[in-house]
Amino acid sequence: MTVVLLFLLVGLLVLALLGRASLPYRERLPIRQWSGQDWTGNIGRGLRLLADAGGRRSAIMTQLTEQDLKRRRARRQRRQGGPEGQADEESSGGDARP
Numbered sequence: 001m002t003v004v005l006l007f008l009l010v011g012l013l014v015l016a017l018l019g020r021a022s023l024p025y026r027e028r029l030p031i032r033q034w035s036g037q038d039w040t041g042n043i044g045r046g047l048r049l050l051a052d053a054g055g056r057r058s059a060i061m062t063q064l065t066e067q068d069l070k071r072r073r074a075r076r077q078r079r080q081g082g083p084e085g086q087a088d089e090e091s092s093g094g095d096a097r098p
Helices: 002-021 036-080 084-092
Strands: none
16 A cells, blocks of 8 residues: 555656646746645646647557558559559559559
8 A cells, every 4th residue: 555655646746847847947946845736736737748748649640550551551552463553642642643
């Protein structure tokens, strides 16, 4: 139980420090002067920062996965001797003109 509590406290401290780092330098308070509102505000900013980063990473990974699938399909069609026009169109990402 003590280990779980310690882990939780360290996690909250990391989130608070991350939230504090997201503030401009002139607006940061020294950690020893933080009140309860400062702690909760910094933890909230840290959580939002991680959530935003996760959302951006998810969007980027989705885009990269779609691009990779298009490349693989184009390679597979070229290996199988499929229509060259289709393979060129998919690999270029769209408007391939003859």
